[in-house]
Amino acid sequence: MWTRVVGTLRWILPLALLLVGTAAGAATEIVYPTFMWGETWNAKFLNELKDSVEKKNPAIKVNGINVPIAAFWDKQYADVTAGASPDIATLFDPDIRQYIAAGLLEPLDPWLDKAGYKLKDFLPSASLAVEKGQIYGVLMQVNPRALFYNDRLLREAKIPPPTDLNSFYAALKALRDPAKQQFGFATFSRPGAANLMYIEIMPLVAGFGGGFFKNGKPSVTSPETLAALEFYKKIYEEELIPRGLDTATYRQMFIQEKVAMYASGPFMAGGVAQGNPGFYKNLKAMELPFPGRRSFTLANFMAIPKRAPNKEAAAQFIMTMLEDPMQKRVVEVIKALPARPGMVDQRFLQDNSWFVAFEKAGLTGKSYAPEGVEGFAPEILKIIAQHVENMLFKGVDAKRVANELQAELETFVASKRK
């Protein structure tokens, strides 16, 4: 019997040692689930980044998992809070404040310090990821807002690019052609989707010089915000914007040249180049032509969850993204601004003249998240959407909506400070 046992051990032991050895030398796998793996330009950039990280660090493997955006935010939240945390999280402006407040993120300072990066090395939007002096996320891309326009449609209608509110409104009227199902401008006018409504109407509100919050206090009744709401209601009621469509549909209408102007981020240019190359040469962009001459940015952060199993490897991934070559690829591939300023080549600007307006907006634009109360953004955005919907769909006048919204936001903020 002993002979059989020894005989068996003779081949089991080396096999076991081999397995242990393999495990010890196995690559660390970073799990990085995000919807961006399914988006053409973002996926192209992420795959380049993945290759670069794996080439530089043979002991690191990146497992990029595409999660459709419809399910992504809930899934990420459930995974991070339930302990099945990914190694890298994707967070937009308000989300990162919520995650920081809930203690779900790891400070990145040790790795940033080692790589020699300080907060001042990043675009202003980066400050949203800072809490008590610690940096909890870095910008992957920044999408400032400017006005895209279809130069061909404007030329055919013999309209110069609008430079102020009056010429913008006149252009909207001139370009509206029900027979061709053509609109001069598009923005959100659909019930539900509070977050999207807020993002899409902010070019108007910020462009007028207004905002729903200033330094943590509601500012809906400011003359600028009220004027923006009145203008929004006016173009909705005069059917100068498509009604009831979701964002994806009217973006597609812009790409298919059924909408002449659209206030959005530079990523839209990628959609135009892919969906309608003939239009791309007529794609131009300019500063928002509204009285306040202001814009805002929408940032996409990379962060490491507190319970991420491979923090060190995840940090290497993020630090590689911050290096010059990958920062320049953010501009060239995604056509968005990267984390660090000064990464846009002159040659790129010559080939893509529309990008100038976005670069300018990105250097000064503040985050779209409600200022000073970013951590409560989802509830605040829902409250704002409810009242804006009252104005659009129930015919309540803008002034009354502004007063009611101001009162409810004041009550809400007071309840959170108790």
Added chain:
Amino acid sequence: MGRPGWHGESLTPYVFLTPTLLALAVVFFYPMLVAIWMSLHSGGLGMQIGRFAGLAEYRRVLASPYFWNSLQVSVIFALGNLVGTWILGLGTALMLQRSFPGRGIARALVIIPWAIPYVAAALIWGWMFDYTFGVLNYIFRTLHLISKNTGWLTGCPAALWSLTGVSVWKLFPLGTVMFLAGLQTIPAELYEAARVDGAGRLMSFRHVTLPGIRAVGVVLTLLITIWAFGRAFTIIYILTEGGPAGCTETLVIRTYLEAFKFFHPGTGAALGTIVLLISLAFALVYLRAAYRPERR
């Protein structure tokens, strides 16, 4: 041979039931108890339950005007579904019970809305309801039934009625199938006897058909009510997400928003428990009706 008893045949049913009970315990009773436990806590996230707060989350829910709006919307939506499914389901069943050429095909076609996935149905209806490009506005304008486009999903209460209509369209085949099964259990002699007694069609329907489908009707009522009140989510979420201005925000949508969008798991759990209690009340009414002795 041992004597049959506790150790023999009488144990067999329990053995067969054990896997189902275990599965129910894991995927149903345990999450339900955790949700109730969570509803008594505030400030937790994910696996962290938060601090014990007694009934504070319930008080917070009941003090919120959004809860009462959602409750009202849920009641209207559930009643609309119930009435619509009853009328369309019973009407279609009565038609399909008659003998006519192509009855088999007609019976198969009626099932189609039920077989279409919810997401696909919602997207198709979303385009049909569209203000600018929707086929409904086009048809009604062409027939001169409306002079300008209607905001099927942007008006209030139009959006609630539109969603109820889509939901009824999805559910009525269930009613049809159940009523058809019920109608086929009514003996033809009863109709014959009613006719001999001088009853017309309406009287026969009132005194023979309705009592004959009572049991089926009670089950359908319970199923539709619980479904529409406590489970309807997909169609509403895809088409309006509870808008415009809360006009279609049911308790289920509010629960989702509180738990997953606002990061208030305690409030979400409290709302879920309230929905559970209301559904239980419906179930109790059903059980009383189902087990009530027949009046002779």
